[in-house]
């Protein structure tokens with residue numbers, strides 16, 4: 141990933157080098173970090189484990205964000221986009237995709253300790269049905285290859301396969317999703333926002349416009365009913381332009397009453413970018429705290 145050794149980065153972080161360099165930097169836009177779940181430790185066997193950072197690694201990231209950058213909330217950002225007070229230099233927005241329960245149990249106490257706002261993009265069907273997200277269920281039953289094969293099946297076939305693999309999960313399951321009452325409670329945490337991620341984590345590009353609209357509108361309505369808050373932000377499942385969502389999907393999201401949406405393109409989110417395809421930086425388990433500091437100070441910044 142980087143030509144720079146981990147030991148060197150650790151030394152640079154410890155010596156305050158990154159902090160000194162970054163105190164002079166202004167990011168070209170907001171660094172929106174895309175997390176998924178948080179794992180209690182590295183030992184746990186989890187489907188798509190690299191997407192679940194350990195609690196210890198997440199705490200390290202939060203320390204870097206608090207020390208070297210300026211964490212902002214979606215409300216701060218929205219205000220700035222609408223012509224209000226500008227964001228501070230080196231603004232970072234922490235986001236979580238999918239709606240794992242570990243956001244509440246493991247991430248939230250750490251976020252609060254460092255005073256870092258966050259957004260959680262949530263699929264409402266698994267939350268309502270108390271089941272695993274479809275790809276976690278399929279991975280457990282048939283392995284990761286089966287997920288990849290299923291992912292891009294035409295919508296009706298995908299839907300049938302998903303129905304056939306529904307797997308209930310109790311709250312103690314490390315990959316359990318948030319319950320509706322917990323989503324409601326999270327929406328009431330200051331500086332914590334709830335966003336949409338489709339009802340069932342469908343690949344929008346494989347669905348008809350009507351099927352896409354249903355997935356998007358049903359998800360928004362469920363989240364708004366549970367939280368009593370308007371849900372105005374969306375992240376496209378998987379999020380690769382063309383492959384996972386299309387210009388048609390963007391039009392549907394805009395028409396459904398959202399104010400902005402995130403893709404999985406990589407980069408800083410700036411005011412000049414299309415507001416319904418804002419980029420993010422994907423956060424993986426392998427990214428250590430010194431690694432994050434190095435990326436923020438150098439590799440991403442370039």
Ligand SMILES: [Zn+2]
Pocket residue numbers: 237238337341376377378
């Ligand atoms: Zn997702």
